[in-house]
Amino acid sequence: MSADGSQKLLRIDLTSRSASEESIPREIMARYIGGAGLGVKYVFDEVPPETDPLSVENKLILACGPFTGTSIPCSSRMAVVAKSPLTGGMALGLTGGHFPSELAHAGYIAIIVQGKAEQPTFVAITGESVRFHDAAHVWGTRTSDCQQIIKDRLNNQNYRVACIGPAGEKLSRMACIINERRAAGRKGFGAIMGSKNLKAIAVLGTESVGIADDESFRQQRKQMGRWMKESPVLYPFFAKYGTSRGIDGHGARGYFPARNFQDTGEFVPIETLGSEARQAQTIGHASCAECPVGCGQLMLARTGRHAGILTEGPEYETIYSFGGQTGVADLDSVIAADRLSDEFGLDTMSAGVSIGFAMELFERGLLSSEDVDGLDLSFGNHESMLTLLEKIAMREGFGDVLADGVRVAAARLGKDTEYYAMHVKGLELPAYDPRGAMAQGMNLATAFTGADHNRGYAIQEIFGVPVPFEADRFSTERKGELTKWNQDVRTAVCDCPTLCAFVFDTALAAHALEHTAAVMNAVTGIELTPEEVQRVGERINNLARVFNVRAGFSRADDTLPTRVLTEPLKAGASKGHVVGVDEFNAMLDEYYLARGWDLATGVPSREKLAELGLEEALE
Amino acid sequence: MSADGSQKLLRIDLTSRSASEESIPREIMARYIGGAGLGVKYVFDEVPPETDPLSVENKLILACGPFTGTSIPCSSRMAVVAKSPLTGGMALGLTGGHFPSELAHAGYIAIIVQGKAEQPTFVAITGESVRFHDAAHVWGTRTSDCQQIIKDRLNNQNYRVACIGPAGEKLSRMACIINERRAAGRKGFGAIMGSKNLKAIAVLGTESVGIADDESFRQQRKQMGRWMKESPVLYPFFAKYGTSRGIDGHGARGYFPARNFQDTGEFVPIETLGSEARQAQTIGHASCAECPVGCGQLMLARTGRHAGILTEGPEYETIYSFGGQTGVADLDSVIAADRLSDEFGLDTMSAGVSIGFAMELFERGLLSSEDVDGLDLSFGNHESMLTLLEKIAMREGFGDVLADGVRVAAARLGKDTEYYAMHVKGLELPAYDPRGAMAQGMNLATAFTGADHNRGYAIQEIFGVPVPFEADRFSTERKGELTKWNQDVRTAVCDCPTLCAFVFDTALAAHALEHTAAVMNAVTGIELTPEEVQRVGERINNLARVFNVRAGFSRADDTLPTRVLTEPLKAGASKGHVVGVDEFNAMLDEYYLARGWDLATGVPSREKLAELGLEEALE
DSSP states (O other): OOOOOOEEEEETTTTTTTEEEEEOOHHHHHHHOSSHHHHHHHHHHSSSSEEEEETTTTEEEEEETTTTTSSTTOOOOEEEEOOOOOTEEEEEEEEOOSSSHHHHHTOSSEEEEEEEESSSSEEESSSEEEEEOTTTTTTTTOHHHHHHHHHHHOTTHHHHHHHHOHHHTTTTTOOOETTTTTOOTTTTTTHHHHHHHHHEEOOOOOOOOSSSSSHHHHHHHHHHHHHHHHHHSSIIIHHHHHHHHHHHHHHTOOOOTTTTTTTTTTTOOHHHHHHHHTTTTTTEEETTTTTTTTEEEEEEEEEEGTTTTEOOOOHHHHHIIIIIIITOOOOOHHHHHHHHHHHHHBBBHHHHHHHHHHHHHHTTTTTTTTTTOOOOOOTTOOHHHHHHHHHHHHHHHHHHHHTHHHHHHHHHOTGGGGGGOOOOTTEEOOOOOOOOHHHHHHHHHOEEEEEEOOTTTTTHHHHHOOOOOOTTTOOOHHHHHHHHHHHHHIIIIIIIHHHHOOHHHIIIIHHHHHHHHHHHHHOOOOOOOOOHHHHHHHHHHHHHHHHHTTTOOGGGSSOOOOHHHHHHHOOOTTTOOOOOOHHHHHHHHHHHHTBBBBBOOOOOOOHHHHTTGGGGGGG | TTSSSSSEEEEHHHHHHOOOOEEEEEHHHHHHSSHHHHHHHHHHHHHHHHOOOTTTTOOEEOOOOOTTTTTTTTTOOOEEEEETTTTTSSEEEESSSHHHHHHHHHOOSSSEEEESSSOOOEEEEEEEHHHHHETTTTTTTTTHHHHHHHHHTTTTTEEEEEOOOOHHHOTTTTBBBBEEEEEEEOOTTTHHHHTTTTEEEEEEEOOOOOOHHHHHHHHHHHHHHHHHOOOOSIIIIIIIIGGHHHHHHHTTOOOOOOOTTTTTTTTHHEEEEOOOOOOEEEEEEEOOOSSSSSSSSEOOOOOGGGGTTTTOOOOHHIIIIIIIIIHHHHHHHHHHHHHHHHHHTTTTHHHHHHHHHHHHHHHHTTSSSSTTTTTOOOOOOOHHHHHHHHHHHHOTTTTHHHTTTHHHHHHHOOGGGGGOEEEEEEEOOOOOOGGGOOOHHHHHHTTTTTTTTSSSOOOOHOOOOOSSOOHHHHHHTHHHHHHHHHHHHHIIIITTTTHHHHIIIIIIIGGGHHHHHHHHHHHHEEEEEEOHHHHHHHHHHHHHHHHHHHHOOOOSOOOOOOOHSOOOOOOSSHHHHHHOOOHHHHHHHHHHHHHHHTTOOOOHHHHHHHHHTTTTOOO
């Protein structure tokens, strides 16, 4: 950061093998804060909405926030933004680990990657130089090997490397970017890197991040530490169990989805995949930079051919996708699938849901054994799950049919298979059955990234956090308003500064807007009111919405799979509940009203855009 | 190194969790040079020959030489010495990579590890401190994960880590120590670490190694560089193909052993495993520290469930063990087996030979399908090979029978299975069928470490290097004398200073004694004549011999498997050749005479020991 509050951006052009620095003016920082805000802004400005996401015209933006690289706890987070190969709309993903901090220490708040390399390439960035290296010697490698070989090649083990695996090279629209053992997991960012012949970005930072007001910064950091310590959840549960605690609570409350959403509430493998069962195989914990919590669980498979396989995770969402969706109650298999996905650079969530989708089609006779290369795709067959996962990553046989997610697979397979494709806007559903959590479902239906739990997570329904008001998870009341609040505030206080959402969910929620404003001021000298912070979130969600509208999205895309709208749950603590078509439409109307969007089309009104100062979106 | 030519040794006591520095006097350095010499000397002095190798009384010595850490090419090598759990005699192994240099840069020429930790432990060494860390969070992990997690835990990616995998923890007598992607592979060092609850040693060095005479050092280094460039083999073949070139030449000359030494000369899978076939899957090269050659081949499996698996190797010996011995001509399977062995921390050679042994027993009906957990152990079954490998590493089912090598397995199985157990002194044979290379065979029969190609490799027979004289590989003439020379010189010029044997084999052989003396003098100020250098090698081989005699070895142990003594080869360029019992005994007599050892017992004479100044061995 410069003394005037501006920030430095690095633009990397793969076509010309050149790099240049640009200044992000203070005014843009004030309007977008950083991270997701910067990413959405730059994609909006530079990527035409009709762009083929895997063409040379798409751009990939890695954006930290002004907090990243400082000692604010849990700030080593980075937004990844582009046009999504999976949804066709604005994509936003987040990753942690050490890469974000390292990038900030190299002096850059963000990187824009554009163009396409002629040959497989990796880029090495320091504060002093940007170098383009031939990546032939790592092309085809799995992600952990790739990172190590690149450090060896650069003769410096301190680089942090973000890379793709074979799945990204093969342009799987479910491919992710892996840095260390973390992923910018969803929406196909890995395929974008693959399409650009970009195997990896290595970064080495040595600068510290400047602070505008040290005294205020120290106070805010201390205050944040107190809130974190006071949280009844953060250290007692997240530090001990990571996100895996979710299966116990969400399973018990009947919205842990199972067997492609057929058996939510019925198949709840807490006994083998629950947080207590996992403790026996948790050998340690892992932290992102600047994180005092360490929610990453290092877990070890113990038996059979998986013995000795380690993974950081599997996170709650992965237990859902490789455990719940496939009906595999075997922890070692889920650990193996998690690691394998990371190694191949494949999104665990989309991959597991896609396998669950294929399993349902197989059991219903819509896929024959011959169709699926002779595999027995019955729910619960863990060997088939792992084999199919490998096939997806390598686009081998039937794996190629699934490699671009359930929407594409259903379109290829025809025969009304779309009914069984559990996605919104092409993004596979996460581990919350909307029939048991209505605002959570509303977010999945309306988030600009598709069925994405990270946009407007309903902490009110899931964690019982009464901010800004309490909510009954089965009720439809005020769920549109709640969803807007959740989306705008989380975007503004987590995805932009950047800050780990778990801290928001479990400790900061009630203080987040004030806190973000105060830290923003302390770090950058930019003054924002809490209302203005929230407004940043709203601005980003509207700008992304306009991008999506121009890319062809309409009200019809803000929906949920027919199954969750119409089939009541058959078992568990949410038994009998269903979203309902009319109920859903009523919630959606209320959401659009709260947003100031047209009820018929879902398009933001000119008044709303003008109010948010989005002149760029008014054209 | 101190100005007086003494060196610093680090003694680590795991029982008391303490460490201390000791000085190795100049006089000891002059008598043993370093590396293997120091290791053998300290084990001789401190480990009673009757010690159970997996008891707390055994010690593990990691010893670099005075060249290590300097800019002498190919000097980042380290000897590992202990009493072997596999042979019961003196064990010596060598590893490369970056760990040896790093240790030298931490200021230590050697480490002695003694005692036993109460709980799984890893040790972190810098020039300033030695710290003992709880290793519960890496116990059970595979070796690449282990190394990464330890670097993360120490919060410094620059540590170099030597560790064991699950096989070492489970005390497999075939378990090795892995640092980076390199192994101190044979004789069960991994089991010794496991028996001491020592998961890993991490080292971080920041000092440079002092040079006594800079000008002379520069000259010697330059001269060595010239010899290396002049070599018709080193850069043209080793740099391009690594050791894999061996299969082409050795296969064509009929001593590439196949299917448990039944089909040497008949099964020669050059088409799929040969150096040219491998080029398509070689994506890059890897070097040890200070190595301008880079013989490490980074190879990538391409198909099926192995797709994307990387390995550094497989080296010639591993192509032999997982390709030749098991009859598996599939490169991807051999790559997968190589990587898996490294991850489990299992010696590829002993493991592959043990699997080949089981395959022969299976095909001969000496093992039933039931005996081997239902596996089809026919030669060539690559899936069974990989499954059995996993079982060996985890001691599961029949894997437990093989986990301690063929000698132990044959003793357990009985039924005259010993005939099919291809080992000497418990160490499985390497990739040279003695029937096609007699001096190579004599070395396998007489090396103090068992059937170890690394003790007195017959460069005359294998590479046609006419030093000290030419040799016909089928002839028995002067093979005893040649074997003594090979063992003594290689020990002195490679294993002690330390220096990569490949450079000796391909470029230095004719100059090695002079070169070693000159560099020794330049680095340490210690003056040795070329004859004295050779005498160091002889001293070490005699000291180790005395240790072995006291441990119970006699002339009867200096032998070769009956099969190679009595069954003529059925095919290939060495067809019809056999070692022959009488011929072998004649060669052994000649060897003992050359050595000054008693013909009946193989015990070194008192005169010889006195002549070598081995007062410590005279008691």
